[in-house]
Amino acid sequence: MSARLLFPDPQAAADLLTFSSRTIRLGDGTVRLRARGGVLVTTAAPLAPRGLMDATPTVLGLRASAIDPELECDLVVEASALLPAPDDANAVVLPETATSPAWAGISPPQGGWEQTGIIDASVLAARAQYGVAAVADALPADAGEDVVRVIRAQVWGQPDAALADLPLGVAFAAFALGFIAGSEEAPVRRSGAWTRVSLARGHVLVRGPVRSGLTAVRATGS
Numbered sequence: 001m002s003a004r005l006l007f008p009d010p011q012a013a014a015d016l017l018t019f020s021s022r023t024i025r026l027g028d029g030t031v032r033l034r035a036r037g038g039v040l041v042t043t044a045a046p047l048a049p050r051g052l053m054d055a056t057p058t059v060l061g062l063r064a065s066a067i068d069p070e071l072e073c074d075l076v077v078e079a080s081a082l083l084p085a086p087d088d089a090n091a092v093v094l095p096e097t098a099t100s101p102a103w104a105g106i107s108p109p110q111g112g113w114e115q116t117g118i119i120d121a122s123v124l125a126a127r128a129q130y131g132v133a134a135v136a137d138a139l140p141a142d143a144g145e146d147v148v149r150v151i152r153a154q155v156w157g158q159p160d161a162a163l164a165d166l167p168l169g170v171a172f173a174a175f176a177l178g179f180i181a182g183s184e185e186a187p188v189r190r191s192g193a194w195t196r197v198s199l200a201r202g203h204v205l206v207r208g209p210v211r212s213g214l215t216a217v218r219a220t221g222s
Helices: 010-023 121-138 145-156 169-176
Strands: 004-006 030-036 039-047 059-066 073-078 091-093 114-120 185-191 194-199 202-207
Touching: 010 030, 010 039, 010 059, 010 091, 039 169, 059 169, 114 121, 121 145, 121 169, 121 185, 169 194, 169 202
Parallel strands: none
Antiparallel strands: 004 091, 030 039, 030 073, 039 059, 059 202, 114 185, 185 194, 194 202
């Protein structure tokens, strides 16, 4: 029998499958599953750089849910490979193989978060729609994958004044992962180089600003 995740109820299992289905066409289409102490933290990377010259910001989407308290795991799998168990509505079947994308090696801090502001969910939704339109307008006809990545990095990586100068990609992640629903104020918290925007349906985390380019040359010797 394939390994599976056991949830306390069918709704929790369905929530994981819904979240995973939204990530299939975002980023690299993988999700990180970390379970400990009865809590499953599921993370995806709607935006993440691929290579040293890629200016795409690292933007993560995170959801937490209750799970079998005896389960402990930390693995990354293809989102499309997570399947409902045919004989148990409380279970999700795991794929036989895992993967190891670069973004999964970057873990946000677990503590030290301090609130720095609030962003209304309606602002997140509006800025996400603006960004989608900006990407579409900037794309030339028959654009190749490299051109698409450059344009997406330029649009989603831009600091946005309406988002307290966070990258526009924060709004994109919240919208694309289904975190925006109705009227809500999202607290903004920071810990070190990370910023977290929290909504009732999930959290969006971004690391930055990231320094780019060459550092100054230092003299060595006498």
